[in-house]
Amino acid sequence: MTLTLFHHNSSVCAAKVRVALAEKGREWESRLMTLKGDQFAPEYLALNPAAVVPTLVHDDAVIVESNVILEYIDDAFPDPPLRPARPAERARMRLWMDELEQGDKGVHKAISVLTYAIAYRHHLIAEAGSEAPARLLPVIKSNMNPLSREWLTPVVLHGIASDGFRHAMERMYRLCADFDAWLENNAWLAGGTHSLADIAFLPYLVRLELLEVDGLWANRPHVADWYARLNARASTAEVWDWYHADYVGTLRERGTAHRDETSEMIAGLRNAACPAGPDGRVGVRDGTR
Ligand SMILES: N[C@@H](CCC(=O)N[C@@H](CS)C(=O)NCC(=O)O)C(=O)O
Known part of the structure; x- marks a missing residue:
């Protein structure tokens, strides 16, 4: 074998x-x-x-x-099985995993946008020696897969000021709100058991943490608890330990550099979703997203 x-x-x-x-x-x-x-x-x-x-x-x-x-x-x-036995839980698992795909609306595309806007665009700018489009566009062309180049080019050119970045943050904000509402009554994404859905999302949460946008779940206790339980599993080393120090360095360094702006954006999303009540509580359970 x-x-x-x-x-x-x-x-x-x-x-x-x-x-x-x-x-x-x-x-x-x-x-x-x-x-x-x-x-x-x-x-x-x-x-x-x-x-x-x-x-x-x-x-x-x-x-x-x-x-x-x-x-x-x-x-x-x-x-051991990584899919629940109950058909309804299996369906729930698949529905969560489907959130990663969904083309333009998918979480996978959103994470690529966040990663390039905050961090990786700086590698391309360094190679081009300038942020000027005339210098940057040829570098984008020679480095990026033609399939992703089309939608990532404005993100590389304009970074967190791009429309794509704002949409990607909104997508992640909504995802975390949905996770939190679900995890309030369920231990794992499929329901009662750890499954492929939890595994599928784990690297995305790690990436959000590295990009310093984990404020997305600052007011989401059930997401925070779930992520802590995932990080406690031995298998999670397969995400963290393979990351090259250079990539971790770039993600964290650039995440920190943009933290004020991204935190402000997250606070704006939170306030738009639900202004804080007298007790300061905000979140999806208190109002519309
Ligand atoms: N839907 C595909 C997406 C695969 C994908 O986008 N892979 C990225 C890394 S996460 C990649 O290989 N990118 C290389 C490139 O764009 O040149 C899957 O889930 O396998």
Whole structure:
């Protein structure tokens, strides 16, 4: 039996697959990609035509799309189960996982926007030697996947001032509000048991923490408690330990540099959703989002 994962140290989609494999206690062979051109090598495109990570190769089966990979892992290695037995809980698990996709409205796209707007755009600016579009655009063109380049270009050019950034923050704010409302009455995203849905979102919360926008759940005690319980699991090391120090450094450093602006934006979202009452309590349960 061979199990090989093509992945990247800081990719959220790849991290969730590593976590699932750890929960299953599976050994796997690592094929770390740089994503600086190697994703376009013909041998890799033959495995993953979208030129993205992760890709899981299990004997002669090639599986792409991280959520599909998670379900594949649970099918191929049933013990311990990572999907609840009750159909209603399974459906709930899938509905949460679907929030990551949903094209323009998906959480995955929102995390990419936040990451580039706050942090990674600075790598491209450093390479261009200037923020001027005439210098930056060719660098964007040579560095970014054509599929994501189109919607990420304004984010790289304008950073947290871009419309895309505001929409992405709103999306994350809404997600955290929905999580909190659900987790008030349920221990985990599927309901009573830890499942693929919790695994799928964990790397996104880690990324938000690294970007210093964890204020998104400052008034969300159930999200904070859930995230703490996730961080206490041994498998969570598969997110944190693979992060390259350079990436962590950039994410934290830039997150800190923008913290005042992002905190102000989060406070604005909170106030717009529900002005604080006399006891200072705000949040989705007290009013509309
Ligand atoms: N829907 C895909 C998204 C995969 C994806 O966007 N992967 C990112 C890393 S999280 C990637 O490989 N980006 C490389 C690039 O854009 O060049 C999945 O869940 O597997």
